[in-house]
Amino acid sequence: MQNSYYAPRISRYLRQAEASFAAQRYRDCIRQAEQAERFEKRNPNTFCWRALSHMSLGSPAEAHQILAQAQALFPDNARVRVLAGKVLMDLGHYEAARAVLEAALTLDPSIWMAWANYSTVLYTLQDYQGAKDAIRRALEIEPADPGLLSNYANTLKETGAIAESLAVQRQAVAAAPTELPVRSNLLYTMMFDEATTPQDLLREAQACAALMLPPGSRARPLQAPADTGRIRLGMLSNDLYAHACAYFIIPFLANLDHTRVEVFVYALNGRKDNITQKIQGYAEHFIDISATPADRIPDLIREAQLDVLIDMGGYSRNSPLQYMAHRLAPRQLTWIGYPGSTGLDGIDYRLVDNVTDPDGHEAYHTEKLLRAPVVSAAYFPLVGRPLDAYAMAYRPRPTPALENGHITFGCSVNLAKISGRTLRMWNQVLARCPGSKLLLECAGLDRDPVREPLLARMAQAGIDSERVICIPRRGENQYLIYHSIDIVLDTSPVTGGTNACDALWMGVPVVTFAGQASHERIAASIVASVGLAGLGCTTEAQYVDTAVSLAADVAQLNALRLSVRQMFEASPLFDAATFCRWFEGEIADWAGSYRQPGQVERPAGDGVFFGGRWHRVEEIIVAVIATLQAGDTDGLANVLENISAKWSKHWLVAYALSEGAYRQGDAGTALELLIESATLRKYSLPLYRLLLARLDECGQDKTVLADFLQQAFGLDLAFLEAQPLPSMHEIAGIPAQPEAAAA
Incomplete structure (x- = not known):
């Protein structure tokens, strides 16, 4: 039979789907759209309602699959492409989202949501002028929308027009005083205005915090961990990728004592890159909750029975605070992601230092100020490479x-x-x-x-x-x-x-x-x-x-x-190690107030926690020498990068890179790296013997090394030069493997 015979029924199901979506009954909306599809397979509205509902349920991957089918079936449907672009944004695929949204706008430039999403994509890609132009186009179509006004204000801020940005932000807040994203945008913009005082920021933060929980609601009581296991530390963030926070997060995770602390990292953003992979490797548990329905997230985090939970975003986009307002751990603190008070009663501490927040700054905070001994975070350069x-x-x-x-x-x-x-x-x-x-x-x-x-x-x-x-x-x-x-x-x-x-x-x-x-x-x-x-x-x-x-x-x-x-x-x-020892002591005291934290055994000596287990230094050295001998360039780089997350500078890394450069015929670079290795590992005679040989090869002066050998060891240069060249195993201080010795 023709679809026209079923048209009234199809229309009824689609009206029901629309009503269910408006009432936030998203699963009903999906079922009703599927009912309509039984009678008409090629209706773009059924795909759109299903995709919208899956997005609202926190399942962007499912929505992406639905819309990929829809784009193939309806290549000229602008609405389908707008939704597809939004899903790609939610998944962190911004370049792909830009291409899809540009196609949608070519098909129909009258869709204000397409311009709004396109502006967001360009903003994320740091094309702030392009983002400003796009959001202006959206406002021409929908001039009173507070969300559009707030986003327009953001683009004004990023292009340096702070006074104009604040005026538009306040206009948006006046239009939507209970919309948290709008209000938090105002708070963040205020930081860029030299007339803003600390008291101004606290008042506005408290106004934002008041919107976190509905009036009369209360956080559910927590069930504190009852065992004597390690301290359970949670970190909740929207920025677990190549973001400014990574330069502080990675050395922190790599230097935590995982025999004392069990780490749960919760990702609010589905965006993933090589930084995400590193963070995954240094945490026992990496939980991607970007596709989890918002109302399920608090219970999911509570299930881990954390001792401590860290907010790493403050009032930035997709704020962790909206979940932490429900009290997800006995102790909650804010760190790195936002440089001010949250104004939220549920955040117990803000991690600071004596320079960022000297005595007297307590008056500008609702949290207690947890002051680190010197600086409130440790930094490592080039965390991505x-x-x-x-x-x-x-x-x-x-x-x-x-x-x-x-x-x-x-x-x-x-x-x-x-x-x-x-x-x-x-x-x-x-x-x-x-x-x-x-x-x-x-x-x-x-x-x-x-x-x-x-x-x-x-x-x-x-x-x-x-x-x-x-x-x-x-x-x-x-x-x-x-x-x-x-x-x-x-x-x-x-x-x-x-x-x-x-x-x-x-x-x-x-x-x-x-x-x-x-x-x-x-x-x-x-x-x-x-x-x-x-x-x-x-x-x-x-x-x-x-x-x-x-x-x-x-x-x-x-x-x-x-x-x-x-x-x-x-x-x-x-010095991430010292910072982490101090922090572990603080959270151990917190956990110790209601239970006795335990510890797991590990082999004696130093090492690196990665991939769910402890790797001793001796094991790492053996792995480095083995990959060097095998000429496994990719394997060597992987091992050395894992070392570098804990020790930003290490003699073994410099030595291994020196050997790699030497094999490639780059004697100058090899010599520089070998000098750095010897500087980082003082008093290694095999290393100095190799360095002497490389200095000779490059025709470099040996006076400085000769003076050092005399002062440190009482050795003449001639004595060391008479020794045979050391093997890699001798330089590394490990016994040669039987097969290597036989060869």
């Missing part, structure tokens, strides 16, 4: 002013951070340093719609555009850009964090202004922790004087530059 930390390209170089003949100030930053205060201070520094330049690396500076408004703002502040070097941000230049900068001029009120660590590790001093609130003091904490507290300034005038003083003596600046990395790598900021 840690072996590059040994590469020549990433070693500090002489300050570029020696070659350029002028000082190049610089900043690698999001445009949103370039505030009026920042421009005032930059203008004064440049005015007092004639001939100097200012290098800015920001997303989109290769495009006129991004670059020209920035230069106009700078001109209004008195900065001549001829003195500004604009460079578009590229991931591969994250550290290399600092070879072109003499002094970093930090931003304010939102200061550098990960990028301040990047600069210092590359040897570049960072001048920063420490304001009142926590988010204004992050970089000041970082420079203080590496022994450069004088670069953390408390007035604008001091900021300018400090930058000018550094620039005035290029020889002294160069000497500082060539010593900063050593200072950094000897500092608490680089």
Whole structure:
């Protein structure tokens, strides 16, 4: 029979599906759409209702499959493509989402949701000007929607228009005062305004917190762990991929004592990359809850009977706080992801230090301040490709002013951070340093719609555009850009964090202004922790004087530059192990207040926890030597990367990379890496013997090594040179395997 015979029945099922979806009865909606499909297989509405319901039930993968079929059947249906783009966004496939949404807009540019989703995709991909243009198109169609207004305000913020952004955010909040995403966007934007006080932020955080639980609702009582097992530590985050937080999360997980602590990591975002894989390897339990229905998430986390749960997002997108408001662990704290008070009674502690939050900052928080001894997190560079930390390209170089003949100030930053205060201070520094330049690396500076408004703002502040070097941000230049900068001029009120660590590790001093609130003091904490507290300034005038003083003596600046990395790598900021021991002591005290935490046995000595088990150092050394002997390049890189997550610099890694470079005929790089290995592993005579041979091969002077051997061992150079060249096993300090000895 023809479909027209069943048209009334199909129409009835589709109306029922629409009504069920509106009533949030998503499973009923799916069943009714499936009933309609029994009578008409090729109706795009049945696919859309099923996909929408699966998305609402937290199953984007299922929705993706449905919409892939729908796109094949209905290639010219714009609504199908809009939904497909949204699902791809939810799955973290932003480039694919962009292509699908562009196709939808070509088919029908009148769909406001298509423009809104397209804007979100471009925003995530850091095309902020494109995102602003797209959301404007959505507002032309739907001008009063508070969500669109809030997203438009976000794009204004990211392109540096903070005052305009705040005005639009407040308009959105007035239209939807109980919408948490809208309200939290206002809170976050307030941090970029120099007029915002710590009290302002606390009040707005409390207003956001009040929206977390419906009026009259209460968190369910917890069942505390009853056994004597390890401390159960949970981490809840939306950013477990190549994100700024990874530079602190990975060394933390790799250096935790897993005999004392059992780690549960909960991912709110389905996006996965090589960083996600590393995090999975250093946690006993990695639970992807991105497809879990929101109302199921609190119970799922409670089932783990955690002792401690860490919020790692605050009021950023897809906030963990909306779940932690229900009290999911006896102790809950906030760390890294958001630089301020949550205002939420259910968060017990905020992990800080004495510089980000000195005495008196208790008044700006609803949480107790848990102050780390020196710095509130440990940083490791190049967490996505840690072996590059040994590469020549990433070693500090002489300050570029020696070659350029002028000082190049610089900043690698999001445009949103370039505030009026920042421009005032930059203008004064440049005015007092004639001939100097200012290098800015920001997303989109290769495009006129991004670059020209920035230069106009700078001109209004008195900065001549001829003195500004604009460079578009590229991931591969994250550290290399600092070879072109003499002094970093930090931003304010939102200061550098990960990028301040990047600069210092590359040897570049960072001048920063420490304001009142926590988010204004992050970089000041970082420079203080590496022994450069004088670069953390408390007035604008001091900021300018400090930058000018550094620039005035290029020889002294160069000497500082060539010593900063050593200072950094000897500092608490680089010492994840000590930070983790302190943190373990704190959470052991918490758990000990209601149970006796236990511990599991592990073999004696140091090692690395990865892939669910403990790997002793001796086992790791054997694996490295075996892969070296076998010429297994990929296997060697895998083992060395696992080592590097715990020890950012280790003699074994430098030695193995040296051997690899030597086999490839790169004697110069091999020698540099061998020197680094010997520096990291003092008093290894086999290593020094090999180093002597390599120095001879490269025609390098041996005087420094000869003096060291005499002072450390009382040995003459000739004695060591008379010894045979050591084998890999002798250098590693392990017995040769029987088959190797026989060969």
